[in-house]
Amino acid sequence: MNILIADDEPLELEQMIYLLKPHFPNWTFFTAQDASQALQLAKKNRMTIAFLDIQMPGKDGITLSKELKQLYNLDIIMVTAFQSFEYAQKALRIGVTDYLTKPVIASELDAIIEKYKVWSxxxxxxxxxxxxxxxxxxxxxxxxxxxxxxxxxxxxxxxxxxxxxxxxxxxxxxxxxxxxxxxxxxxxxxxxxxxxxxxxxxxxxxxxxxxxxxxxxxxxxxxxxxxxxxxx
Incomplete structure (x- = not known):
């Protein structure tokens, strides 16, 4: 199974893989630094979970979420530095599974991915x-x-x-x-x-x-x- 992580900050991508890999040792991780690259990866590889930064160059994470959901069924978790109720509302309205704020704290991430551990x-x-x-x-x-x-x-x-x-x-x-x-x-x-x-x-x-x-x-x-x- 595959996990997609989209963020324009390379260090953020590395941190997410570091935090997630112990929980999903046999899954494949794909990373993208913008929405277009993320969409192309998702078209070539069926993703199970996607962690998407809301603020990225070009299309934002909300737009990318809509496009991913048109491809197939997957769980999307938004990751953002903006602790805004408006962003959370927009994300949940389009069927995003959960919402995580930066800097990502291991315990908060663990709480969100707990339900996926039986998939690994x-x-x-x-x-x-x-x-x-x-x-x-x-x-x-x-x-x-x-x-x-x-x-x-x-x-x-x-x-x-x-x-x-x-x-x-x-x-x-x-x-x-x-x-x-x-x-x-x-x-x-x-x-x-x-x-x-x-x-x-x-x-x-x-x-x-x-x-x-x-x-x-x-x-x-x-x-x-x-x-x-x-x-x-």
């Missing part, structure tokens, strides 16, 4: 499995199909995945699909629940609704309505 593994084979799930969650997935793709024995993959990630592989797939469903409901208010369920790999809207309610303590419809009222 020190074990190469398990990281390959995670990457495959993230890229193909909308398709039919099984232990055997994933094991075949990454050239591992299914029993070994199942045991090692649970050992490394503290969660079973099938449960991980289900949780990731639900996370993607939440993102799609936030980003696409007009899309029907059945279409979202199907696009996230659920072959039954009923099963999707049951799993969603179990994880989030509300139905997909209730969640969608709550997000609509928030935006008003």
């Amino acid at each position: 593994s020190n074990h190469d084979a398990i990281q390959s499995a995670l990457s495959y799930i993230h890229e193909n969650y909308h398709d039919k997935l099984s232990l055997n199909s994933i094991a075949e793709k990454i050239h591992l024995n299914p029993s070994y993959l199942s045991r090692k995945f649970l050992e490394e990630q503290s969660i079973g592989l099938n449960e991980y797939i289900n949780n990731y699909r639900l996370e993607m469903a939440v993102k799609k409901m936030n980003d696409n208010h007009d899309t029907s629940i059945s279409a979202i369920a199907e696009s996230c790999g659920f072959n039954s809207q009923h099963y999707f609704s049951v799993a969603f309610k179990k994880k989030y303590n509300q139905s997909p419809r209730q969640f969608k309505l709550s997000q609509l009222f928030k935006g008003q």
Whole structure:
């Protein structure tokens, strides 16, 4: 999986990689010093997370965020020296995941990336499995199909995945699909629940609704309505 860091300050780029690398040892880092370079990198390499400085030469981070989100689904975290509520509002309005102020403090960064740590593994084979799930969650997935793709024995993959990630592989797939469903409901208010369920790999809207309610303590419809009222 890939992380994009865009900032016109070389020292800021180095610091972000230094802080992030221990948490994502098997991920690939891409850096850009302006929005145009960042966009080209994102077109050639599918990014999972992007850390974007708001103030850069040419296009700003807000504009870049909009263009990245038109390419594919990714999490965007804005990084800026401007501790302005107006900037935060603009960022959150276009679906930015979070907002980090400079100078970046390790503890604040750790709090933001905590939820992504389950997407990372020190074990190469398990990281390959995670990457495959993230890229193909909308398709039919099984232990055997994933094991075949990454050239591992299914029993070994199942045991090692649970050992490394503290969660079973099938449960991980289900949780990731639900996370993607939440993102799609936030980003696409007009899309029907059945279409979202199907696009996230659920072959039954009923099963999707049951799993969603179990994880989030509300139905997909209730969640969608709550997000609509928030935006008003």
